[in-house]
Amino acid sequence: MAKTLGPVRRKFSPWNDPTAKPLIEFRNVVKRFGDFTAVDDVSLGIYEREFFALLGPSGCGKTTLMRMLAGFEHPSEGEIRLAGASLAGKQPYERPVNMMFQSYALFPHMSVEKNIAFGLVMDKMPKGEIETRVQEMLKLVKLEKFAKRKPHQLSGGQRQRVALARSLAKRPKVLLLDEPLGALDKKLREETQFELMDLQQELGMTFLIVTHDQEEAMTVADRIAVMDHGKLIQVAGPSEIYEQPNSRYVADFIGDINIVEGRVTAIDGGLIRMEAAAPRVSIVMEDDAATSVGATAWMAVRPEKVRISHDAPIETGVNAVHGEVWDIGYIGDTSVYHVKLDDGGTFRAAVANVSRTVERPIGWDDRVWLTWSKTAGVVLTA
Template sequence: MAKAAIGPIRRKFAPWDDPNAKPLIEYRNVTKRFGEFVAVDNLDLKIYEREFFALLGPSGCGKTTLMRMLAGFEEPTQGEVLLDAKPIVGIPPYRRPVNMMFQSYALFPHMNVEQNVAFGLKQDKLAKGDIEARVQEVLKLVKLEPFAKRKPHQLSGGQRQRVALARSVAKRPKVLLLDEPLGALDKKLREETQFELMDLQQTLGMTFLIVTHDQEEAMTVADRIAVMDKGRIIQIAPPAEIYEQPASRYVAEFIGDVNVFEGTVTTAGDGHKVIAAHAPAFTIDALSRIDCGQGSTVAFAIRPEKVRISLDAPADTSVNAIAGEVWDIGYLGDVSIYHVRLENGAAVRVTLANRSRVVERPISWDDKVWLSWERDAGVLLTR
């Protein structure tokens, strides 16, 4: 029996904050080399039972190699991989309690939906009655009961994706590995399927590990995200923390859109810093407890939706305010995106929610505008 769903208590789910919690998956000082190329570089990572964990990063960052070492398709050059506190290096893939869902789905074209889902169960030599019951159970979970007798070529892309998912969970592995599972779907279907994937994971009470280069996908489905670059983990945190409190400029720029101003700390007060921005020259006053003193070079990162845009100057233009000219506008329905060119030629991106259907005086191309923000709107970065 699958464990009870944890959806109602999901907001309290944070075993990584419990010093006594035992990880289900653990990488210890893992390095993987392909010749001279270091794909994974002395990496440590802990993933907990019933967690939906995302490995996020650009192509070549090592995320898929990390997953393949857990699946058994690759072995580490050095270090340990543990599952349920037991070393699994050297154990062949078919003997590991994990299953992997590939981006290509890899369905058998000559088998119908039921037969595809049942294939792994037959390989494990389960009783016929148990196989039939398990197949019906997972087809119901993924809402494919009416399509049980169809062949893969008679299904839509989204339906084939669900068949692959049903086949992956039918064996009830301890961990389900998802390698870019939604990459072949169109945008709208991909967004719908992300929520279905979350519901399924909570219903089954399983641990999901997803590899993706899609920031929005990782932010939507995961409890925690590991942002990777060049074989290393740059930051591990829940989605909101990754977005609002990036640990480095790399994370800030990789996750979502961000505006970055370089500057020098002129005042390092208790809980706030005053920064003299370099280009263009203006003053930033930011709430921050980051460890940096007067004279330190820092970057101030602020998300587009945190910036106010107005035709009128703010009451105080001495701090956190800068003038510019609207260079470009993108209308996306729910939001409008403004590219504002500053006096030094740099562009600032501003996102404005379209709350009203009628705008009496819209901000338009070539308008002179003011950009401003609150002291707690951005984050200071020293690396």
């Protein structure tokens, strides 16, 4: 049986070690295209053996940041360093990085093995070493039986593996992945995400992936940098990004969430009380957010942390709102209820479908109560 990677992933956190030095450093990097600032004063460290994700919507600057590391673009200001050395003035082929493009960019007239060998041939590696390395790569991505085929004779997933093997063949210090799974269907994409994780751990390499797919970033990455308008908004591990977003932007961008605006009316012993206008409700949250009485703040809670019931809550100390089921989304493993609240706005609750029942205990137009605990969400101040 293959050795589990769990202990490796659980213990890996060099960013928490003040003595650890990043492998990749972006120092106050700015990139302008005319009057447009694509990357705005980004400082970031990525560590050796880390699987790091740059996440954000189209146009946020994530691909530009990766292209500057690869050498296809150059910073307007700031510096990029790799293994302690500046990359300024170095051409892409002089950098110990390799990039796997979203389009895969395979040579249609070459076989799988010749596609994989291409970079090694360009580097004038001895023929015997090339053959050995290609066989290693074919075995690594489980394509030994397809070595003589052309790209058009392969499935989308197989072409993706060829592109990955070609990128790894030169054994770069860093592998750059630009939306690498975007062309795959959902099921294959999910399977390939776990294969990428296992491969990265097996090779002991540093992977940097650019993606707009939140689930993909949350699945594969040790840490995620959420970007918007060229800036880093939050850099943290997947669980912290999801459970402790630092702003409404991150909370709203990552997954589904309910956000309610209110005014802070009391702060006492780690409890923050807010009064919201829509819905008209008093909310109590256990949070250490830096806010003050009278300030505007936002309560954010994930739908899966919201309970839905026909009955009014009998326990004390819970937050509760009342409304009518407006819509229901059945997603197989989960049902998502959109509830139109009596005091304005819409709230969402997600319920795991743990039984095979077809009849819903709660249906359209039902009057329901939604409740959540003091520790279920977070208080946001920005």
